[in-house]
Amino acid sequence: DTGVSQNPRHKITKRGQNVTFRCDPISEHNRLYWYRQTLGQGPEFLTYFQNEAQLEKSRLLSDRFSAERPKGSFSTLEIQRTEQGDSAMYLCASQGGLSPPGANVLTFGAGSRLTVL
Amino acid sequence: SQKIEQNSEALNIQEGKTATLTCNYTNYSPAYLQWYRQDPGRGPVFLLLIRENEKEKRKERLKVTFDTTLKQSLFHITASQPADSATYLCALDPRSGSARQLTFGSGTQLTVLP
Numbered sequence: 001d002t003g004v005s006q007n008p009r010h011k012i013t014k015r016g017q018n019v020t021f022r023c024d025p026i027s028e029h030n031r032l033y034w035y036r037q038t039l040g041q042g043p044e045f046l047t048y049f050q051n052e053a054q055l056e057k058s059r060l061l062s063d064r065f066s067a068e069r070p071k072g073s074f075s076t077l078e079i080q081r082t083e084q085g086d087s088a089m090y091l092c093a094s095q096g097g098l099s100p101p102g103a104n105v106l107t108f109g110a111g112s113r114l115t116v117l
Numbered sequence: 118s119q120k121i122e123q124n125s126e127a128l129n130i131q132e133g134k135t136a137t138l139t140c141n142y143t144n145y146s147p148a149y150l151q152w153y154r155q156d157p158g159r160g161p162v163f164l165l166l167i168r169e170n171e172k173e174k175r176k177e178r179l180k181v182t183f184d185t186t187l188k189q190s191l192f193h194i195t196a197s198q199p200a201d202s203a204t205y206l207c208a209l210d211p212r213s214g215s216a217r218q219l220t221f222g223s224g225t226q227l228t229v230l231p
Contacts, residue, residue: 004160040126042206042221043161091160103149104210104219108160 004109006092012115013082020078021112023092031095032075033106034067036060038088043108046090049075082116089113119145121209123222130197131230138192138225140207145220149210150183150190154203155224161206165192197229 005024013019025032030051035043046065047057051072061067064082069075079086090113093106124139140150148169153161167174167183167190174181180193194201204224211218 006160041223042208044221045219093160103151103166105151105163105166106161106219107163108153111158111160113158 004092004094004107006090006109006112008112009110010113010115012117014117015084016081018078018080019082019114020076021090021092021114023075023077023109024073025075025092025094026096026107027073029094029096029107030072032069033093033095034075034077035091035093035108036088037091037111043091046077079114082114084116087114087116119143119209119220121145121207121220121222123205123207123225127226127228129228129230132197132199134197136194136197136201136227136229138205138207138227140190140192140222142188142209145188145209145211146185147209147211150181151208151210151219152179152181152190152192153206153208153221155206156203164205166210194227199229199231202228 007022011019033048034046037043045058046061047067049069052069064080067077089111091108091111093108095106121142130136149166151166152164154164155161165176165181167181178195182191204226206224207222209220
């Protein structure tokens with residue numbers, strides 16, 4: 001597999017339910033990012049991992065959101081007690097490889113679209 | 118505060134013409150400027166980046182310019198084809214060592230009419 005894989009691609013849930021998304025990055029990439037994208041907007045940073053360590057979290061990531069990358073490979077993003085405002089595309093991206101030194105080129109997955117009813 | 122704007126919500130052009138997309142920014146000094154393509158229901162795909170000290174970069178039918186005085190990048194697609202129809206995102210890259218600082222524009226939706 002040469003790309004970033006995300007599952008599920010679509011999730012429809014009722015308000016108050018918990019949801020979990022999974023991301024499998026490119027295997028040789030050690031940095032993994034989660035972004036959120038709403039309709040008509042660009043991706044917004046949520047959090048990122050260097051190997052298994054979660055190094056930074058955005059203010060957008062409320063207490064209901066948690067992300068893990070237990071073995072430095074795949075990652076999960078869980079949203080507890082979902083709200084309608086959580087409806088968005090959740091994008092995973094990995095970083096590594098042939099970027100020019102210092103540049104932050106990302107390889108994105110296809111995304112997981114969440115609809116909260 | 119930092120602000121990034123991409124021209125017009127949607128751009129329609131005729132096949133074969135050159136599409137020109139604009140990315141303007143304020144209160145920012147990026148080391149790189151990146152361009153991504155995003156198809157409906159898919160994640161962005163990296164196309165090109167240009168360094169702060171480069172004026173122009175080309176890749177096949179794509180050309181990017183970067184004017185740090187005007188704080189503007191232009192993205193050109195020459196000999197456009199219907200398959201080029203997509204949303205194009207610019208992203209400011211501060212060379213911070215982490216993509217945490219990448220700031221994306223809201224994108225320009227391009228439609229190439231046959």
